[in-house]
Every structure is written in structure tokens, then in C-alpha cells.
Amino acid sequence: MIAAVLSLTLLGVALGWGLGLAARYLRVESNPVHEEIQQMLPGVNCGQCGYPGCSGAAEALATGKASVTLCPPGGPTLVQALAAKLGVAVDGASHSGPPLLARIDEATCIGCAHCGKRCPTDAIIGAPKQIHGVMQDACIGCGLCVDVCPTECLQLRPVAPALKTWHWPKPALGFGV
């Protein structure tokens, strides 16, 4: 009994010490730009960019492998912020078009409550076995909920234009002013 306790304790101490040393001497210097960019990304790890989560996306951005328009949930604000951060120019037209947000078709929702568990911003409301709904103000269009919906009633749809948010388009003249 005593031998067993002792050997396990010793093993634990030795391994812990080894890990501590490794953490100190073998640390990977994380790129500060990488961290700053990660702070700017939504942080929902949805994978729509094709990278393993926001951290992977941030790294790709920091090393110049990815375009600043990679993240759909971030929207045009993020594109502009990233472009400013990385000092690249963006073509104004490349990210236009209305944002996509999740919407539930009430006719086919069975209230399985799968979607609500996936949503990173808690935008989906509804009790089990009841029709669920998406709060448009909280949804960021990451699409994580779409895959888990068994009846495909949950889809990303373009936001309908509203009078409150409409504004004049930029005049399209064929020359500089």
C-alpha cells in the first residue's frame, strides 16, 4: 500500500516538473499580430472560412495566406477593420450584398431543440417540442445551426431591406471626382 502511494506520488511530481520545464523552455512564441487578429474575429469557431476555427483563421490572416473577406459572420465591418489592420486594399464590391441570417420555417420546425444548443450567441429561443425562433438582432449568420436541423427548416436567408436601414447608393459615375 505505502509503496504504491509513494511510487505514484513520485511519478506525479516528476512528470509535473517535467511539464513545467517544458512549458518554460519549449514555449512557442505566439505572434502578437496573430493574437490581435484573433481578438477581432467573432470567436464563434464556425469554420465557414475553411480554417479550423477563428484561431486558425487568424493565423492564416497574419501570415497573409487568407483574404480579409474570409469570415462571413464578421460582415463588412470586419473586412474593413482587417484591411486597415493589415494594410491591404479591399474592393468595395467584393463583400456587398445583404447579410445572411438564420430563419426558421415555422411550418416544419418540430421543436427538437438541437439548433439552440449549437448557437454561439444564444440567438435561438424556444422550449423543447415548441416551435423555435431566431432573434434576428442576436444572430450573426454563422450557420452552425443549419447543419443540425433534422427537417432543414432552418436556413440562412438574406435580410430583407428595411426603410430604417436603407440608404442612397453611391452614384455610379464612370470617372473620378
Added chain:
Amino acid sequence: MKLFDFWGGVHPAGQKHLSAEQAIQILPMPSRLHVPLQQHTGRSAVAVVKVGQTVRKGELLGQEQGGVSAPVHAPTSGVITAIGDFTAPHVSGLPLPTVTLESDGEDRWLEQEPPPDPFALEPEEVAARIGEAGIVGMGGANFPSAVKLSKARQARVHTLAVNGAECEPYMTCDDRLMRERAEHIVDGVRLMLHALQAPNAVIAIEDNKPEAVARMKAACQNEGQIRVVVVPSRYPAGSAKQLIQILTGLETPAGGRGTDTGVLVHNVGTAYAVHRALRQARPLISRIVTVTGGAVAEPKNLEAPIGALVEDLLAFCGGTTDAPARLLMGGPMMGHPLPGTQVPIVKGTNGILALTAAELRLAATPSPCIRCGRCVEACPMGLMPLEMSKRARHDDLDGAQAFGLIDCISCGSCAFACPSHIPLVQYFEYARGALEARQRAEQKARETRRLLEQRQARLVRAEQAKAEAAARRQAEKRQARMKGGATA
């Protein structure tokens, strides 16, 4: 009274002769009215009627909600046939929640007790009654008048400037109102002074309206507090900030309000509506609209119910001679293009303008900026339109803002003066809209971050609760076992 001058401005052709001699006519009640629930700055009203309900003229259709809002009332008696989306009188052609009312042809008023003597009421009560009548700025600003009056009283405004300048070309509705209902306007001004607790009022009229000046002067002969002032005709003399500058020589601070100078500006149409509301208990359900332009067969000034379609107004004026090159709500300088004639007129509609191609100056093809500086000379706000538009074009919104975008009043003087016909104002509207969109997106990003953190915290808490519950169960099991061991 000594008058001052404002910087810039332009002299567009007045074109008021088309409709200035047409006395106000009452538009026959259309069979159907479409009353939007939002006709004002601020939060929309909410419908308090149901489909199928019968209403009397003047009955409440939509209740205001929140501080800056205004109610809407039934412009005639009849049945509510729909509550839902209807095309707004807006260039985008997008819909607004609208109450559709089918007239029963009887035009029967809601019975009301005769209103008490307004001068015996507290100023706050007078303002509240103005709010209940649904009165908003009738010069096109659409800001709820009661809110404006209460704020100005708290800011201790000393002068009420009543705007009868009507500097916008083609428009003659204020002119006719002053000529035909001068006593009512003056009474409205006295009531507003009472609500404001301000000592004096100045009624400003451009010198191209001598008859209105004469009528208004006669109407306030015995009023020590109220004076009529003739101001030189130059666009945009009737814009609030420029009017204040003409009357006091004071400039409204950049990004500030007109009341910072101690002057509050209200339109003559608003004064008239105040008179109707407080003396006759009539809410704002109709207004004077100038229907004019080279493409209108018989230009007229109409008293039309809110919610009448532009089509109804045009039809009463003999229709359009040939397809108008442009249809505007408002004047040629600050008016907005309409998506069609199937849109209702609202409280802020001062005119319907159908222009022929020949009248359309801005239809000329734009060419590059030659940096002539005429836009700078024309801008009454002392801005540099060419620099702002350049930045707006390159989506440098912060740059446009640094050049004073927020102070631009969208008067259109710069675009009018520009020899290259550059749609300068559209650039500014675009930049302003894009800025607002950016602010909304930033707000949303902040909100998303907060939601993410909240969820993370919730998950951690749930995890902890689970672990604690498991530990408790373990402990209970152990205790039970120990007890079992002891008894055994």
C-alpha cells in the same frame, strides 16, 4: 429690425407663379386612405384599431410610443380595411406599416368636448395637447412638435422664429396659408409662445411674397409680442440654421442645435395646426399641398387628407400632361424622388412636383470635377463639398466626416452650382447612410462579443453545477455505504 446675412446660397428660378395665384381648394375625399404609422422622426406609432372596425374622423388610429414619437388619427370616417405594409412615399419604394381606411362618405367627426381656454392651461399641458394632436414639423423636418417645444422651454429659448420664408422653388403652400388663414396662424404662434414661455416671436417671410407679408402684418397688428420680418429671397433662407443666422447673426455651433442660439424655429403650417388642435380640438389629419411642375395640367394648392394617394392629388389637378421626367415629393432642391404615384401623402408633404425633361437641370450628364470651387462658394454651411464628395466616392467615410459631413443640411446648393453636374448631395447621403450602417455593425459586433461571453460563462457554470452534483451524489453514496457497513 436689423437683419444679418448668411454665407453662400444660390438663386434658383422661383417658378412660384405656376401655383401662387391658386386659392387653396379642398381635395374631394378619396374613397380610400392609406395612413402610415410612421410619419415622423423617432419611434413608429402602434395601431390601436382592428381590421373591420368603424372609426370617426379624428379618432386615434396609432398610439405614439416612447419619448420621441407621434400618434396618427383617422382623416375621415369609415371602416379599417387593412393594417399592414404599404409602399412608403420614399425613393426606395420600400413599405411601411400602414392603416388603410375606406371612407363611408359621411366624413363624420368624433364628438369632442369644446376645448378649454388654452391660455388657462399650464405650458406643459399645452405642449402635451400639441403632442396628442399628432403635430409634427410641417416644413418637412417631421420632428414631433411637442418634444421640440418642451425641450426648447427647458433650454430657455427667448425667441420663436416662425418660418414663412418658403425658399424652396415651386412651393406655394405656406404662401397661400399665410394669405388665406393669417389670423389662425397668428393665434397658433401665440399658443406656441405660451407653451414655450418665451417673450417674443418673429415671423420671417421672403420678399417675393408681398401679399402674404401684408396679410400677416395686418393679422398681428395688435400683437406686441409678434413681429413680421421680410427677408431677402435667397435659397436656403428658410432652412432653420440660416434663418437663425439672418435674424440674430448667430451661427449654430457645429454639431449643435438651433436652440443653442436661444431661437426655436417652427413652420407656419405647424402654427396653423397648433391653432386647430387647441382651439377646435382637431388633430392633424390634413395639410396644404402644392401640386405643381411643368408636367401638371393645372397646378393647384390643395387641402388634402393625410393618406390620400399622390395619384388622387394629381388626378384632381387634371393629371400630368405627358409622362413627367421626374416625380418628387417636396421641392426641386430638397425633395425626394417618388417610386410611383401609388404612395400616400404624409404630414410632412409640402408639395408634389412633376417636372418635365426641360425643367430637369440635374438630368445633364455629369463630368469630372474641375475644382472650380463654386460648390464651396454656394454652401451655406461653409463646407467644402468637392472634398467631401471625393472622400465619399473612395469610401473614406472618416475623411468625409472630418470635412464636416455631419453639418451638411442636404440643401443641394452645391449640386445646383456645380458646372459639372456632379450629384454631390447623393454622395453625402450615401456617406451618411454608410456611416450609420457602420455604427450599427459595430454595435452588433460588441453585442455578439457580449453574448459569446455570456454563453461561455453559462456553460462554465453548468459544468460546475454538474461536477458539484456528481460529488454530492458520490458523498451520499459513500455515507450510505458506511452506514450500511456500521449496521452490518
